[in-house]
Amino acid sequence: MSSAPSRSNPLPRAIEDAVDTVLGLVVPGMVIVVDGRSGAGKTTFAREVLRRWPADVDVEPVALDDLYPGWDGLVAGSAYAYARVLAPRLERRAATWQRWDWNADRYGDVRACPPERAVILEGSGALTPASAALSSVRVWLDAPAxxxxxxxxxxxxxTYRPHWERWARQEDEHVARHDPRALATHIVELA
Structure with missing residues (x-):
């Protein structure tokens, strides 16, 4: 797949193609997990899926950026997302979680999601064997460093520059431990 932007749409072709594919799989209550290293296009992908999401199917976007407890929190944010957003679905319970307040350095407002609503969980560290077991669509985005x-x-x-290497080490550990690319049902490669 080519990753060059099309003339009519600023999105890379690879993202457009993957969004089209994922939207063809939409069913109520589904879970989509989107992972990749920082800058790979996860948020862009998730936003485009949400922008084009069918109006007759309820969906809840959950960004791990809202769950990481600080700059050293990739593992903790991923575990929190599993425990508070995904695991309750096993018992058909509503998910409840708190968003991380980066300015106050603590968890803040509470969010909730009924079990029948579809979920798009997006962020570095989102795709693990545990989250893969609870999701029907798993997307790994990649691009050169x-x-x-x-x-x-x-x-x-x-804001991010002083934390780039620190965060990249956490992503390296996640990739080495969980091999999210191998867990993905869809792989998007950007040039």
């Missing part, structure tokens, strides 16, 4: 770094720093600027 230089491209990812450029995209991430363009997006988050100086």
């Amino acid at each position: 230089s491209v990812r770094r450029e995209r991430a720093l363009a997006r988050d600027g100086e």
Whole structure:
């Protein structure tokens, strides 16, 4: 698949194609997990899926950026998402979780999601064997490190720059431990 942006749409073709594929699989109550390293296009992908999501199917977007407890929190945020967002679905219970307040350095407002609502869980560390067992669609996005770094720093600027290496080490550990690419049902490669 080509990853060059089309002339009529600024999205890379690979993301457009993957969004089309995922939208063809939509059913009520489904779980979509989107993972990849920082700057790979996870949020772009999830936003485009949500933008084009069928109006007759309820969906709850959950971004791990809202769950990580700080810059050293990739593992904790992933575990929290599983325990509070995904695991309750096993018992057909509503999921409840708190969003991380980065300014106050603590959990803040409470969110809830009924079990019949579809969920899109997106973020680095989202795709593990545990989350894979509870999701029907699993997307891994990838791009060369230089491209990812450029995209991430363009997006988050100086706020993220001092944390890039620190966060990348956590992503490396996640990839080595869980091999999310191998768990994915769909792989999106960007150039």
